[in-house]
Amino acid sequence: MNSALEKLSPWAFTICLFVVWELAxxxxxxxxxxxxxxxxxxxxxxxxxxxxxRHSAVTLWTTMAGFALAIAFGIVLGLVVGWSRAIYRxxxxxxxxxxxxxxxxxxPILIMWFGIGEVPAILTAxxxxxxxxxxxxATGLATMEPELEDVLRALGANKLDIMxxxxxxxxxxxxxxxxxxxxTLAFVGTVVSETVxxxxxxxxxxxxxxxxxxxxxxxxxxxxxxxxxIVMYAAFAYVEVYFxxxxxxxxxxxxx
Amino acid sequence: xxxxxxxxxxxxxxxxxxxxVLALQGTSLIVPQGEFAAVVGPSGCGKSSLMKLVTGxxxxxxxxxxxxxxxxxxPVKIAGMAFQNPNLxxxxxxxxxxxLPLEIVEPHRNRFRRNKAQYRSEAVALxxxxxxxxxxxxxxxxxxxxxxxxxxxxxALIHHPALLMLDExxxxxxxFTREELWLVLRDLWQKIGFTVILVTHDLREATFLADRxxxxxxxPGRIVMTKAVDLPRPRxxxxxxxxxxxxxxxxxxxxxxxxxxx
Numbered sequence: 077m078n079s080a081l082e083k084l085s086p087w088a089f090t091i092c093l094f095v096v097w098e099l100a101x102x103x104x105x106x107x108x109x110x111x112x113x114x115x116x117x118x119x120x121x122x123x124x125x126x127x128x129x130r131h132s133a134v135t136l137w138t139t140m141a142g143f144a145l146a147i148a149f150g151i152v153l154g155l156v157v158g159w160s161r162a163i164y165r166x167x168x169x170x171x172x173x174x175x176x177x178x179x180x181x182x183x184p185i186l187i188m189w190f191g192i193g194e195v196p197a198i199l200t201a202x203x204x205x206x207x208x209x210x211x212x213x214a215t216g217l218a219t220m221e222p223e224l225e226d227v228l229r230a231l232g233a234n235k236l237d238i239m240x241x242x243x244x245x246x247x248x249x250x251x252x253x254x255x256x257x258x259x260t261l262a263f264v265g266t267v268v269s270e271t272v273x274x275x276x277x278x279x280x281x282x283x284x285x286x287x288x289x290x291x292x293x294x295x296x297x298x299x300x301x302x303x304x305x306i307v308m309y310a311a312f313a314y315v316e317v318y319f320x321x322x323x324x325x326x327x328x329x330x331x332x
Numbered sequence: 333x334x335x336x337x338x339x340x341x342x343x344x345x346x347x348x349x350x351x352x353v354l355a356l357q358g359t360s361l362i363v364p365q366g367e368f369a370a371v372v373g374p375s376g377c378g379k380s381s382l383m384k385l386v387t388g389x390x391x392x393x394x395x396x397x398x399x400x401x402x403x404x405x406x407p408v409k410i411a412g413m414a415f416q417n418p419n420l421x422x423x424x425x426x427x428x429x430x431x432l433p434l435e436i437v438e439p440h441r442n443r444f445r446r447n448k449a450q451y452r453s454e455a456v457a458l459x460x461x462x463x464x465x466x467x468x469x470x471x472x473x474x475x476x477x478x479x480x481x482x483x484x485x486x487x488a489l490i491h492h493p494a495l496l497m498l499d500e501x502x503x504x505x506x507x508f509t510r511e512e513l514w515l516v517l518r519d520l521w522q523k524i525g526f527t528v529i530l531v532t533h534d535l536r537e538a539t540f541l542a543d544r545x546x547x548x549x550x551x552p553g554r555i556v557m558t559k560a561v562d563l564p565r566p567r568x569x570x571x572x573x574x575x576x577x578x579x580x581x582x583x584x585x586x587x588x589x590x591x592x593x594x
Binding site: 221223224226227228229230231233237241242245320322 | 388407408413415419421432433436437471487488491
């Protein structure tokens with residue numbers, strides 16, 4: 077009974093949100109150039125389904141391409157940073173500085189280098205989403221129990237043994253946890269880049285519809301973006317549970 | 333009598349952020365082969381530093397440590413270790429946790445793939461002797477604290493170390509489980525016959541298990557008293573309530589009280 081309620085509650089909350097939004101627009105007679113009702117957004121979605129589908133597909137693949145780069149680069153850099161304290165201390169300020177730069181400021185540079193199109197979008201998605209992956213992988217390595225390291229070192233284990241037997245496996249929950257956060261950031265990166273300079277993608281669609289005062293279409297594109305974000309988040313949440321079931325179990329038993 | 337561990341006039345200083353701390357000074361300790369030695373002392377007396385020195389994880393500032401005739405210059409590969417925290421790897425089954433040292437220590441690591449079935453049956457047999465029969469395929473988080481500590485002991489012993497180093501292995505367990513594990517350790521030691529150095533702050537534990545109990549002073553730690561426990565073996569738990577047992581515990585306790593206030 078309770079678990080059925082729990083399964084339904086995300087849907088219930090989403091529907092509630094739309095109902096409140098719809099009612100608020102109607103009761104306060106909000107102009108549709110300011111805020112269209114969700115029903116108007118859905119009508120626009122049905123009306124422009126073909127271009128929306130195309131732009132959604134472009135945004136999805138550029139995001140996934142950028143994210144794939146971020147995973148590969150993030151894991152490698154995370155392992156390097158977590159390998160030694162010296163590298164950790166040396167690289168961390170540089171990475172924080174880099175992460176503090178708003179990526180929207182970088183997009184024009186990328187467009188100058190690679191031209192308008194999908195490459196700047198992929199790179200922006202990559203730049204914005206690799207940071208949490210690096211930090212989490214490095215944290216997973218850095219928080220290894222010193223006593224466990226002693227046990228292994230007393231057996232004659234070298235640094236590589238310790239990494240392979242303990243460091244890398246215990247980093248998995250940190251890595252998969254970070255992927256959920258990073259994928260939503262990757263969407264932000266793609267859309268920022270598409271809004272500034274692109275000829276396809278949901279960000280481009282939003283900018284275009286906005287300049288034509290087609291507010292329902294803007295919101296239709298925003299809703300599709302949210303759907304893509306939720307679906308990919310759910311996919312990575314599933315991957316996380318699937319690969320690191322032991323971490324969920326052991327943390328539960330520790331809490332009990 | 334051959335000695336397996338010979339610590340000779342060792343000094344160790346930790347250089348921390350808040351300045352140097354003299355952990356050990358003029359510490360000497362001899363453990364004959366096959367002996368069960370216990371080291372007790374007030375908290376913070378450098379008992380754990382002693383562990384790291386003997387296993388070669390830390391080099392001493394002066395003095396020398398000889399293990400089985402060889403001077404310690406780096407991590408010694410003939411020691412098994414267990415700590416207060418069982419430190420099992422949660423993504424491995426209990427058997428795979430026990431097998432971990434064989435994947436690392438020479439010469440087993442080169443034979444590990446070839447002899448896996450044989451190693452596995454050794455691990456299962458060892459688990460059986462500590463009362464974990466049938467738990468090999470479970471994961472550590474399915475086991476109670478006492479059972480995890482039993483598995484941790486198996487992991488420390490799977491590669492047949494000549495020396496077992498134990499750093500307060502039973503401190504986090506409840507009194508009944510602790511006494512059960514005393515018996516497990518007693519039986520393993522009598523059956524296999526390795527040398528043990530047990531660091532503990534439980535004087536009854538030290539007296540029940542050890543051949544000789546060494547008392548350390550407050551920091552900087554050194555051995556201020558060595559008490560031979562001449563109780564007959566095999567010892568049963570009942571002995572803990574006999575006067576000759578409690579006399580020894582009282583004597584140790586008085587000495588520790590003395591060095592704490594000194």
